[in-house]
Amino acid sequence: MVKVVTDSCSDITPQLAQELGITVVPLYVQFGNETYRDNVDLTTEGFYHELKESKIHPTTATATPADFAELFTKLAEETKEILTITLSEKFSATYAAALQGKTMVKKDCRIEVIDSKAGAGAQMLLVISAAKMAQSGANLDQIVDWVWRALPRVHIRMSFDTLEYLRRGGRIGKAQTFLGSLLKVNPVVGIKSGATFPIARPRNRAQAMDFLVNFVKGFSDIEAVAIEDATTPDDLQTLAERLKDVVPPERIYRSKVSPVIGTHVGPHVLAVAVLEYV
Amino acid sequence: MKTDLADGQTLKEMFASGTAWLEKCAADINAINVFPVPDGDTGTNMLLTMQFALEEAKLNSDNHVSSVAKSLAHGALMGARGNSGVILSQFFRGLAKGLEGKTHFDGGDFARALAGASQTAYKGIVNPVEGTILTVLKDASKAAQEAVKNDDTLVSVLEEAVKSAKVSVARTPSLLPVLKEAGVVDAGGQGLYVLLDGALQFLKGESQKIQYRRPRLVVAETELVSRAAHMPSRLETPYGYCTNFVLEGQNLNLGKIEKDLKKKGQSLIITGDDTLVRVHIHSFEPSEILRYATRSGKLHEITINNMDDQYAEFIKMQRERMPSVDIAMVTVATGDGFFELLNSLGNIIIVPGGQTMNPSVRELLQAVESAPSDNVIILPNNKNIVSAASQVRSLTSKKVKVVPTRNIPQGIAAFLAFGFDMNLEKNAQAMEKAISKLRAIEVTRAVRGTRLGGLEIKKGQFIALLNDEDLIARADKVGDVVLEALGKAGAEKAEIVTIYYGAEIKDVEAQEIAQDIRDRYHTEVEVVYGGQPHYGCIISLE
Numbered sequence: 001m002v003k004v005v006t007d008s009c010s011d012i013t014p015q016l017a018q019e020l021g022i023t024v025v026p027l028y029v030q031f032g033n034e035t036y037r038d039n040v041d042l043t044t045e046g047f048y049h050e051l052k053e054s055k056i057h058p059t060t061a062t063a064t065p066a067d068f069a070e071l072f073t074k075l076a077e078e079t080k081e082i083l084t085i086t087l088s089e090k091f092s093a094t095y096a097a098a099l100q101g102k103t104m105v106k107k108d109c110r111i112e113v114i115d116s117k118a119g120a121g122a123q124m125l126l127v128i129s130a131a132k133m134a135q136s137g138a139n140l141d142q143i144v145d146w147v148w149r150a151l152p153r154v155h156i157r158m159s160f161d162t163l164e165y166l167r168r169g170g171r172i173g174k175a176q177t178f179l180g181s182l183l184k185v186n187p188v189v190g191i192k193s194g195a196t197f198p199i200a201r202p203r204n205r206a207q208a209m210d211f212l213v214n215f216v217k218g219f220s221d222i223e224a225v226a227i228e229d230a231t232t233p234d235d236l237q238t239l240a241e242r243l244k245d246v247v248p249p250e251r252i253y254r255s256k257v258s259p260v261i262g263t264h265v266g267p268h269v270l271a272v273a274v275l276e277y278v
Numbered sequence: 279m280k281t282d283l284a285d286g287q288t289l290k291e292m293f294a295s296g297t298a299w300l301e302k303c304a305a306d307i308n309a310i311n312v313f314p315v316p317d318g319d320t321g322t323n324m325l326l327t328m329q330f331a332l333e334e335a336k337l338n339s340d341n342h343v344s345s346v347a348k349s350l351a352h353g354a355l356m357g358a359r360g361n362s363g364v365i366l367s368q369f370f371r372g373l374a375k376g377l378e379g380k381t382h383f384d385g386g387d388f389a390r391a392l393a394g395a396s397q398t399a400y401k402g403i404v405n406p407v408e409g410t411i412l413t414v415l416k417d418a419s420k421a422a423q424e425a426v427k428n429d430d431t432l433v434s435v436l437e438e439a440v441k442s443a444k445v446s447v448a449r450t451p452s453l454l455p456v457l458k459e460a461g462v463v464d465a466g467g468q469g470l471y472v473l474l475d476g477a478l479q480f481l482k483g484e485s486q487k488i489q490y491r492r493p494r495l496v497v498a499e500t501e502l503v504s505r506a507a508h509m510p511s512r513l514e515t516p517y518g519y520c521t522n523f524v525l526e527g528q529n530l531n532l533g534k535i536e537k538d539l540k541k542k543g544q545s546l547i548i549t550g551d552d553t554l555v556r557v558h559i560h561s562f563e564p565s566e567i568l569r570y571a572t573r574s575g576k577l578h579e580i581t582i583n584n585m586d587d588q589y590a591e592f593i594k595m596q597r598e599r600m601p602s603v604d605i606a607m608v609t610v611a612t613g614d615g616f617f618e619l620l621n622s623l624g625n626i627i628i629v630p631g632g633q634t635m636n637p638s639v640r641e642l643l644q645a646v647e648s649a650p651s652d653n654v655i656i657l658p659n660n661k662n663i664v665s666a667a668s669q670v671r672s673l674t675s676k677k678v679k680v681v682p683t684r685n686i687p688q689g690i691a692a693f694l695a696f697g698f699d700m701n702l703e704k705n706a707q708a709m710e711k712a713i714s715k716l717r718a719i720e721v722t723r724a725v726r727g728t729r730l731g732g733l734e735i736k737k738g739q740f741i742a743l744l745n746d747e748d749l750i751a752r753a754d755k756v757g758d759v760v761l762e763a764l765g766k767a768g769a770e771k772a773e774i775v776t777i778y779y780g781a782e783i784k785d786v787e788a789q790e791i792a793q794d795i796r797d798r799y800h801t802e803v804e805v806v807y808g809g810q811p812h813y814g815c816i817i818s819l820e
Contacts, residue, residue: 174698177698180622182618182619182622182806183619183623183690183804184804197698197699199698200697200698201623201694201695203694203774203776203820204774
């Protein structure tokens with residue numbers, strides 16, 4: 001059976017990962033000299049607690065080629081085919097690390113590495129579908145083919161109270177056009193061609209929520225939806241309620257942004273990803 | 279210990295190196311030229327002035343620094359072009375005075391000469407303005423004098439001067455509002471910094487680097503919102519002719535010439551001595567200036583440039599440099615607060631105007647033509663401007679959509695609804711949808727007593743109009759009329775109320791009104807300075 005690997009920026013919950021046989025490679029969060037494995041040593045709740053308590057602003061670090069090599073070598077004992085779907089290479093060197101890790105594997109095993117050109121929920125939805133295909137017996141070529149066709153059909157929108165975290169982390173991309181507004185706005189940002197892209201400027205959080213709901217309503221053929229928050233579970237609950245009539249609840253995956261993503265988006269992010277039928 | 283006494287040859291080579299460095303970025307300096315006249319020639323003018331200065335110095339085979347400095351000064355005076363060129367010539371004049379009688383010079387001499395150059399430059403300008411090349415020169419000279427106390431070698435003195443010049447250039451927008459508004463640093467100051475930096479590279483033995491690199495232009499220290507876009511649409515008063523010449527005569531009275539010419543034009547700079555005077559002046563009647571000057575002596579190096587043509591060229595250049603976008607926006611607004619607000623929301627060309635001064639079709643057309651895209655959306659923000667905006671469509675080859683915004687809150691809502699992932703049609707639709715949900719209240723004073731909408735109104739009372747049509751409230755105090763009008767417009771159901779307060783209202787007053795609204799209607803209220811005339815408050819309900 002094909003083994004599916006992803007990085008912790010897919011925000012996939014440990015329960016779901018286990019259920020679907022997905023292996024998650026953690027990125028790293030650093031508070032000064034302390035290094036934590038993303039979503040392993042540090043959960044989203046723990047992270048935002050630490051963020052509030054710690055005087056040091058955290059930084060993030062990619063998973064290393066050795067991390068991937070070690071994992072691939074271990075998995076190669078049980079499978080001949082591995083698919084890895086990573087965070088966009090425009091955000092992180094994790095994709096490059098996975099490719100390098102692949103060259104370090106000495107076992108006889110086919111390893112494919114694909115850049116999701118996205119992250120968070122969008123990456124999650126690709127990984128979930130790929131893992132389900134693997135479970136139902138698809139081979140590596142079939143899954144890879146599906147992922148390539150799915151890439152343009154997965155979309156993500158994130159609403160922010162402030163773009164300060166994105167700016168500080170250097171991941172703001174074209175959305176920098178939203179900086180410097182003299183009017184209070186709750187910007188909505190998407191990911192296009194692997195990079196942050198400005199989408200819309202609702203005036204407040206309620207309007208931003210409307211925007212996210214309408215965004216999902218705009219699709220006719222939805223395979224799955226992922227919704228995420230960081231520190232605002234009530235808002236996530238509201239969002240889930242409002243999407244109930246748009247998408248069957250069993251096709252809505254709920255999660256929290258990982259500490260690594262959290263470092264770059266801040267505590268008030270609300271994200272929605274949509275995967276269309278491929 | 280004096281280890282590096284430099285001679286005339288060194289001075290020559292320093293400025294040759296500086297000029298080579300300047301040449302590499304003259305075009306970039308032209309592009310940021312907005313003061314005193316945005317004619318886009320500062321870089322070229324400084325370069326030409328320097329070339330004249332060097333030419334003259336080359337002809338001088340004397341190696342005494344005093345003699346070389348004099349040649350540089352004379353050459354610069356004869357060749358000076360434009361404001362910045364003339365100031366540069368004064369710089370060399372001051373430098374020559376400071377180095378007079380010396381065969382060699384060190385850092386201390388150079389620092390003193392710089393101080394003299396700074397003083398001479400200030401003296402030559404009738405109305406010196408800070409945030410220009412003058413400020414940069416002054417700061418550089420101060421730093422040089424400080425540096426001498428620690429280390430009086432030429433290279434370390436110049437190094438400190440260059441460092442300080444760089445900081446000074448970055449600061450120019452905070453001293454000169456026109457720079458801040460245009461989002462640029464001062465062009466002349468930039469040029470001087472580059473010139474000194476090039477000279478420093480020669481002293482450090484790094485001249486060969488110049489061949490392969492380009493000067494990195496100093497950017498403003500404060501984050502500037504790019505707003506080059508709204509300049510082209512402003513129809514300013516004409517600039518007239520930039521008139522330059524050298525007057526040669528005997529017993530010329532510099533003070534009298536200055537006094538006489540001051541009455542005949544603007545941006546007067548005058549420099550020289552009793553036999554040779556360089557004049558730079560902006561005037562609508564250059565012939566009158568020349569006639570006056572010929573009475574005192576012979577004229578050389580006469581150049582007269584039509585600055586309006588230069589401005590048109592400059593606009594063209596700016597347009598070419600503007601980043602092209604898929605869809606450009608043009609809007610109409612009045613009030614400095616609204617200008618800043620709109621610019622903070624993104625690239626938009628603002629045509630000044632509104633209720634009391636509707637822009638002409640021609641002004642709107644110009645704005646559309648100068649927009650950095652072939653797809654343009656116009657937000658007229660007034661019902662009387664909608665038809666003029668619609669006429670633009672038939673006058674341009676560009677694809678133009680008019681979203682009929684009737685007031686400025688609608689215009690802002692439409693601008694915010696701009697979707698970066700949507701085409702022209704979809705965007706126009708999204709904007710129309712956004713404005714359909716918005717209500718706007720405008721508060722102004724009644725210009726005469728009347729009866730309207732069943733209300734008795736006294737002259738001078740505050741009145742509130744809903745959606746530019748219905749009179750819904752009147753009161754003696756602005757706060758009262760706002761509260762009443764919001765009640766009638768359904769404020770308790772609004773998600774967000776935004777108050778744009780005008781030029782006549784104080785910030786604290788607006789904040790108090792906002793608090794009253796929160797207390798009474800339990801809604802989110804944001805207060806923003808609009809700076810509009812006539813309307814005390816413009817309020818949007820979303």
